Amino acid sequence: MSKYKVILLRHGEGEWNKENRFCSWVDQKLSTDGVKEAQACGRLLREQGYTFDVVFTSLLSRSVHTAWLVLEAMRQEWVPVVKSWRLNERHYGALIGLNRAEMALNHGEQQVKVWRRSYNVTPPPIDQSHPYYQEIYNDRRYSNCDVSKDELPRAESLKQVLDRLLPYWDGTVGPEIRSGRSVLISAHGNSCRALLKHLEGISDSDIVNVTLPTGTPVLLELDENLRAVKPRQLLGDQVKIQAAIKMVEDQGKVKPAA
Amino acid sequence: MAVYKLVLIRHGESNWNDENRFSGWFDADLSKAGEHEARRGGQALKDAGYEFDICYTSVLKRAIRTLWMVLDSIDQMWVPVHRTWRLNERHYGGLTGLNKSETAAKHGEAQVKVWRRSFDIPPPPMDPGHDFYAVISKDRRYADLSADQLPSCESLKDTIARALPFWNEEIAPQIKKGKRVLIAAHGNSLRGIVKHLEGMSEEAIMELNLPTGIPILYELDKNLKPVKPMQFLGDKETVRKAMEAVAAQGKAKK
Numbered sequence: 001m002s003k004y005k006v007i008l009l010r011h012g013e014g015e016w017n018k019e020n021r022f023c024s025w026v027d028q029k030l031s032t033d034g035v036k037e038a039q040a041c042g043r044l045l046r047e048q049g050y051t052f053d054v055v056f057t058s059l060l061s062r063s064v065h066t067a068w069l070v071l072e073a074m075r076q077e078w079v080p081v082v083k084s085w086r087l088n089e090r091h092y093g094a095l096i097g098l099n100r101a102e103m104a105l106n107h108g109e110q111q112v113k114v115w116r117r118s119y120n121v122t123p124p125p126i127d128q129s130h131p132y133y134q135e136i137y138n139d140r141r142y143s144n145c146d147v148s149k150d151e152l153p154r155a156e157s158l159k160q161v162l163d164r165l166l167p168y169w170d171g172t173v174g175p176e177i178r179s180g181r182s183v184l185i186s187a188h189g190n191s192c193r194a195l196l197k198h199l200e201g202i203s204d205s206d207i208v209n210v211t212l213p214t215g216t217p218v219l220l221e222l223d224e225n226l227r228a229v230k231p232r233q234l235l236g237d238q239v240k241i242q243a244a245i246k247m248v249e250d251q252g253k254v255k256p257a258a
Numbered sequence: 259m260a261v262y263k264l265v266l267i268r269h270g271e272s273n274w275n276d277e278n279r280f281s282g283w284f285d286a287d288l289s290k291a292g293e294h295e296a297r298r299g300g301q302a303l304k305d306a307g308y309e310f311d312i313c314y315t316s317v318l319k320r321a322i323r324t325l326w327m328v329l330d331s332i333d334q335m336w337v338p339v340h341r342t343w344r345l346n347e348r349h350y351g352g353l354t355g356l357n358k359s360e361t362a363a364k365h366g367e368a369q370v371k372v373w374r375r376s377f378d379i380p381p382p383p384m385d386p387g388h389d390f391y392a393v394i395s396k397d398r399r400y401a402d403l404s405a406d407q408l409p410s411c412e413s414l415k416d417t418i419a420r421a422l423p424f425w426n427e428e429i430a431p432q433i434k435k436g437k438r439v440l441i442a443a444h445g446n447s448l449r450g451i452v453k454h455l456e457g458m459s460e461e462a463i464m465e466l467n468l469p470t471g472i473p474i475l476y477e478l479d480k481n482l483k484p485v486k487p488m489q490f491l492g493d494k495e496t497v498r499k500a501m502e503a504v505a506a507q508g509k510a511k512k
Contacts, residue, residue, distance in 0.1 A: 051398065064335040068326050078317035078341055078399045140309065141336045
C-alpha cells in the first residue's frame with residue numbers, strides 16, 4: 001500500500017553528454033539545453049502541485065544546479081538542499097573522458113554495453129597518469145566527506161555504486177521520508193539506476209536494460225518498508241519521454257559511416 | 259591579529275526595490291539589475307580567489323539566488339548552504355507592499371519619520387486582513403515557527419534580536435572551528451551582525467546602509483572582533499564608489 005512518494009531526477013545535458021563522453025566524476029556544468037531541461041522539469045512539478053521539504057544532491061555541480069533550477073521554477077528556493085558524494089555519478093575509472101562511440105568502434109558495441117549497463121563489471125581504475133586524475137582527487141569538495149580521500153572509489157560497477165549509496169539512503173534519506181517529509185533526489189543516470197534497482201527489486205540481469213531519460217521526474221510510491229508498491233512513473237509528455245530514452249540508449253552505438 | 263575572514267553580501271535590487279516598495283518578508287525576486295549585481299559580486303570573489311566551507315542565507319529568494327549566483331561564479335556549488343528565517347529581512351508589518359508615497363499618504367509624514375528614525379518602534383502589525391498576510395504568515399516555510407517566533411511586524415531592534423541567536427549558536431562556532439563563512443542576506447539582518455561585530459551604538463547602526471551586491475570582508479581576531487574596518491571587494495571603481503557612499507551616509511543625516 002502506497003505510503004510515501006519520492007521523486008528521483010536525472011540531471012539534463014552537460015557539455016560532455018553532447019560529445020558522448022563518459023563524464024562521471026569530472027565536474028562538468030549543465031549545457032544551455034541542460035538548464036532548460038531542469039527548468040521544464042521544475043515547471044512540470046509545479047503544475048502537478050508537488051511540494052518538497054528537502055532535496056538531496058550529489059557533490060557534482062550539474063546535480064546541484066539542476067536542483068536549484070527546479071526549486072526556482074517551483075518557487076521553493078527556501079527548501080533545504082543536502083549534498084553528498086554518495087549520490088555522485090558512477091565512477092567510470094580509466095574510461096572517464098573517453099567518447100562512447102569511439103569506444104564502440106574500438107571494443108565493439110557489446111563490450112561498451114557491458115561496461116555501461118552490466119551490474120557488477122568494474123571498469124579499469126583511474127590512475128595518476130589519467131588526464132583527469134588530479135582535477136578529481138585534488139578537489140577540496142572531497143576533503144570533508146565521511147570517508148577519507150584514499151577510500152573514495154577509483155572505479156565502480158553499478159553494484160559498487162549501490163554499495164556506497166545504500167548507507168546514505170538507509171541513514172539519511174530514508175528517515176526523512178519516514179518522518180513524512182517530501183523528498184526530491186537530484187542525481188545522475190547511474191546513481192538513480194542503482195537506487196531504483198534497490199527500491200523496485202530489479203534483478204541483476206534486468207537492470208542492464210533499464211534506461212532513465214534525462215530531465216524527467218521519476219515518481220516512486222513506497223510502502224512503509226520503503227519498497228516500491230508499483231512500477232515507477234515518468235512524469236510528463238510520454239511521447240517525448242520515449243524519444244529521450246532512445247537518445248540515451250543510442251549513445252552506445254557506433255555512428256554510421258557518413 | 260587577523261585569524262579568521264568572514265564575507266557578507268547584501269542582495270541587490272529586487273523587483274520591489276525598483277518600485278520603492280517595502281518588501282520585508284514578501285518573497286520578491288531579484289530584478290535583472292539585482293542579478294547583475296550578484297554576478298559582479300561573485301566575480302569579485304572569484305578574482306580574489308576566495309574559498310568557502312559553509313554558507314548561510316535567509317529563506318527569501320532574493321538572498322538565496324544571490325548566493326547561488328555567487329557560488330556558481332566561484333565554482334563552489336557543492337559547498338553546504340544553511341537557510342534560516344532568522345537571517346530574513348526586517349518584517350515591515352502593515353507597511354509591506356506600500357511604496358513611499360502610499361505610506362506617507364496613509365500614515366502621515368511625521369509618523370513615517372518616527373518609524374525611520376527609531377531603533378525600537380515597530381511599524382503597524384500585518385493583520386489577517388492584509389493583502390499579503392496569507393502568502394507570508396501562512397507560508398509553509400514558516401510552519402515550524404512557534405506563535406511567538408513568527409512576527410507580524412518588527413523594529414530594527416526586533417530584527418537584530420532574532421538574528422543574533424543564530425549568529426551566536428550556529429555561525430560563530432563554525433568560524434571558530436576554522437570554517438570559512440559566507441553570509442548572503444539582507445540590509446537589516448546584516449546590520450544586526452555588523453552592529454554586534456563592531457559594538458556599534460543604536461544611532462550608528464541606523465545611519466549605516468551596507469552597499470548591495472558587493473562582498474564585505476571582515477578580518478577577525480580569535481575572539482571574533484574585527485581587527486580593522488570592513489573592506490569591500492571588487493574592481494577599484496566599484497569599491498571606491500561604495501566606500502564614498504557609506505562615508506557620506508552619516509553626514510547627510512545631520
